[in-house]
Amino acid sequence: MDTLQRLSENMQKGNADQVARLTQQAIDEGCEPKTILDDALVGGMAVVGEKFKKHEIFLPHVLLAAKAMHAGMDLLKPLLVKDGIPTIGKVVTGTVQGDLHDIGKNLVGIMLKGAGFDVIDLGRDVSPEKFLDAAVSEKANVIGMSALLTTTMPVMKKVIALAHERNVRNQLKFIVGGAPMSKEYAQEIGADAYCYDAVSAVESVKRFMGAH
Amino acid sequence: MRPTVRFLSDQLIEQIIAEARQLLCKLGVEIHNDTVLALLGDHSARIDNSAQRAYFTPDIIDRSLQAAPDSFRLYNSLGNEAVDLSDMNVNFTPGSSAINILDHESQHSRRPTSKDYVKYTKLMASLEHIASQSTAMVPGDVHEMISDSYRLYLSLMFCEKPVVTGAFTIEAFEIMKELQLAVRGSEKELAERPLTMFSCCPTAPLKWSNVTSQNLIDCARYSIPVEYISMPLSGFMAPITLVGSLVQHTAETLSGLAISQLTNPGTPVLYGGSPAVFDVRYETTPMGDIGTMMMDCAYSEIGKHLGLPTQAYIGLSDAKLLDAQAGFETSMGATLAALSGINNVSGPGMLDFESCFSLEKLVLDNEICGMVKRMVGGIEPKEDFPSLPRFEELLREGHLLISEHTMKYLKEEVYLPGPTIDRANRSRWQEEGSRTLGERAAEQVETMVAQHQPVGLSDTVLSDLTSLMEAEARRHGMSRLPEIR
Numbered sequence: 080m081d082t083l084q085r086l087s088e089n090m091q092k093g094n095a096d097q098v099a100r101l102t103q104q105a106i107d108e109g110c111e112p113k114t115i116l117d118d119a120l121v122g123g124m125a126v127v128g129e130k131f132k133k134h135e136i137f138l139p140h141v142l143l144a145a146k147a148m149h150a151g152m153d154l155l156k157p158l159l160v161k162d163g164i165p166t167i168g169k170v171v172t173g174t175v176q177g178d179l180h181d182i183g184k185n186l187v188g189i190m191l192k193g194a195g196f197d198v199i200d201l202g203r204d205v206s207p208e209k210f211l212d213a214a215v216s217e218k219a220n221v222i223g224m225s226a227l228l229t230t231t232m233p234v235m236k237k238v239i240a241l242a243h244e245r246n247v248r249n250q251l252k253f254i255v256g257g258a259p260m261s262k263e264y265a266q267e268i269g270a271d272a273y274c275y276d277a278v279s280a281v282e283s284v285k286r287f288m289g290a291h
Numbered sequence: 292m293r294p295t296v297r298f299l300s301d302q303l304i305e306q307i308i309a310e311a312r313q314l315l316c317k318l319g320v321e322i323h324n325d326t327v328l329a330l331l332g333d334h335s336a337r338i339d340n341s342a343q344r345a346y347f348t349p350d351i352i353d354r355s356l357q358a359a360p361d362s363f364r365l366y367n368s369l370g371n372e373a374v375d376l377s378d379m380n381v382n383f384t385p386g387s388s389a390i391n392i393l394d395h396e397s398q399h400s401r402r403p404t405s406k407d408y409v410k411y412t413k414l415m416a417s418l419e420h421i422a423s424q425s426t427a428m429v430p431g432d433v434h435e436m437i438s439d440s441y442r443l444y445l446s447l448m449f450c451e452k453p454v455v456t457g458a459f460t461i462e463a464f465e466i467m468k469e470l471q472l473a474v475r476g477s478e479k480e481l482a483e484r485p486l487t488m489f490s491c492c493p494t495a496p497l498k499w500s501n502v503t504s505q506n507l508i509d510c511a512r513y514s515i516p517v518e519y520i521s522m523p524l525s526g527f528m529a530p531i532t533l534v535g536s537l538v539q540h541t542a543e544t545l546s547g548l549a550i551s552q553l554t555n556p557g558t559p560v561l562y563g564g565s566p567a568v569f570d571v572r573y574e575t576t577p578m579g580d581i582g583t584m585m586m587d588c589a590y591s592e593i594g595k596h597l598g599l600p601t602q603a604y605i606g607l608s609d610a611k612l613l614d615a616q617a618g619f620e621t622s623m624g625a626t627l628a629a630l631s632g633i634n635n636v637s638g639p640g641m642l643d644f645e646s647c648f649s650l651e652k653l654v655l656d657n658e659i660c661g662m663v664k665r666m667v668g669g670i671e672p673k674e675d676f677p678s679l680p681r682f683e684e685l686l687r688e689g690h691l692l693i694s695e696h697t698m699k700y701l702k703e704e705v706y707l708p709g710p711t712i713d714r715a716n717r718s719r720w721q722e723e724g725s726r727t728l729g730e731r732a733a734e735q736v737e738t739m740v741a742q743h744q745p746v747g748l749s750d751t752v753l754s755d756l757t758s759l760m761e762a763e764a765r766r767h768g769m770s771r772l773p774e775i776r
Contacts, residue, residue, distance in 0.1 A: 134572050137571035137572055138571040179323065179500045182524075182527065229388075229429055229435065229438065230435055230436075230460060233435055258644070261391075263402075276574040277574060
């Protein structure tokens with residue numbers, strides 16, 4: 080079995096130590112960093128996503144795989160940067176102003192990183208200005224907003240309005256999620272996607288980046 | 292004998308409480324409210340202001356437990372006793388704060404309007420087995436800053452039953468208190484005859500937001516009862532085991548109890564919650580999960596052990612329609628809740644992870660509640676001994692349909708549900724149109740709403756309520772309230 084295949088399998092099983100070791104081994108064997116990323120890690124996460132959808136594995140297993148992927152990414156990232164290979168996409172995430180509920184947002188962050196995206200997590204209680212400032216300065220592609228309360232949901236609309244005001248709406252995609260949210264509400268406030276769970280959030284971002 | 296169910300031994304209860312107390316004292320609780328932190332600091336809790344964390348002391352916990360009343364009552368808008376929250380008494384109230392309603396015509400879920408809410412509260416006035424109303428839905432046609440107070444306003448305008456409610460912001464408490472004072476006349480009268488109960492939720496794990504902890508203080512100041520709604524998510528934001536989640540629930544609830552009782556010793560509270568077993572396949576928080584229901588019953592046992600009346604979000608369903616899943620999850624929950632003696636059972640009418648309300652389900656659930664209440668009435672002899680004369684009568688007459696004993700005990704002994712629950716034979720059912728449960732429930736909704744009678748509040752009080760609400764709406768840029776007639 081070659082190194083990349085073993086790397087992919089260990090990542091799918093969530094063996095972070097083995098993923099770090101095998102990533103290093105693949106680098107030492109002269110494998111292109113981009114090949115390691117695409118064939119072993121991103122490819123492996125696609126398998127994990129499929130298995131999750133079919134209920135062959137559950138959320139904890141997906142998270143373990145995502146965390147194992149982080150272990151590989153830590154080694155690959157400097158090499159990818161050196162090779163001038165752009166990241167597959169950058170996402171700014173946060174729980175909106177007035178809301179302390181960040182579990183869903185954290186989950187989305189882990190999964191996005193697991194799928195190879197750069198994630199700038201602004202934490203909770205994030206103001207519209209902070210979302211936009213970060214997205215612009217970090218040259219992010221996507222803003223991901225989370226809310227658990229019906230009273231804080233309207234903040235999302237303000238963030239999108241502020242993007243229009245600052246003339247950056249066209250450069251950004253907006254994804255939204257959280258228990259009180261719905262597809263209809265997302266459409267109403269002009270978001271690009273409503274994500275009903277963390278896996279669907281990753282799918283949305285992938286879709287946007289593919290279209291870019 | 293009243294039938295009961297137990298999930299925890301006394302020894303396990305005491306161990307869970309001891310562990311929870313240790314969490315409160317050693318790990319502390321994150322509280323995003325300076326007033327609450329100062330209050331706890333004044334009572335010798337160690338406060339880490341930079342981390343917004345309070346470390347409780349055994350003394351604070353003991354004093355709070357001693358101060359909290361073991362029972363209390365809610366009174367309707369006319370001042371009559373309506374809900375007795377003591378001992379093993381079971382009272383039902385609808386699930387609360389749904390952001391959607393299941394539209395019977397389209398069978399789609401949509402945002403509720405003020406008209407939907409009025410229909411709901413008119414219906415609530417007629418439902419015999421649901422003792423209090425809740426602010427069950429969030430109307431989508433008013434400014435979000437009044438979406439909490441406006442529900443209370445509509446509830447008071449159309450139904451006399453006490454209201455289980457809650458404020459979404461700190462500012463909203465003021466108008467919600469004023470509405471109650473308009474009904475009761477004075478703060479003293481409101482404190483003596485509570486009209487509402489506020490749900491206040493900590494954030495898992497071991498956190499209180501600025502809004503919810505301030506709500507606790509504000510309610511305590513006016514002796515407005517609160518129910519603590521701790522929501523550990525087993526396997527996600529709480530340990531996977533039910534015992535581990537119960538430790539967390541106990542700690543979060545005791546922290547709320549301390550905030551209330553230190554603010555105003557003796558303020559009425561319910562030991563409540565809405566825990567759930569996290570579904571690792573769908574990332575959801577199923578209220579119809581059997582583990583969720585077991586936790587509800589178990590923490591109620593802990594609450595009772597601590598000498599407090601209890602509450603739970605149980606007797607609701609995660610189904611999206613009024614289907615078999617909706618019926619069985621609701622019935623299982625309501626039955627277990629009643630056997631556990633949970634004093635305030637929040638659930639009827641609710642679907643879809645507490646997010647979608649159905650008027651038709653509410654009507655069905657009212658009948659389920661009737662059955663469950665009959666069950667906890669238990670099996671007692673009623674002039675049954677000696678049995679010989681009764682059986683002599685049966686053999687002599689050939690039946691007991693018009694026996695004096697039958698006539699005397701028929702209503703007390705037999706609960707007759709309907710018209711939503713079907714008990715007709717097939718021929719009659721066919722003759723009456725072979726209607727589904729949903730169709731029968733929908734018809735019952737319309738019948739009951741049409742029979743609605745105006746509430747007994749004086750015209751002056753009703754007009755005061757409207758003036759208060761209109762002023763609040765104007766404050767948030769709404770020139771007038773939605774049309775509701």
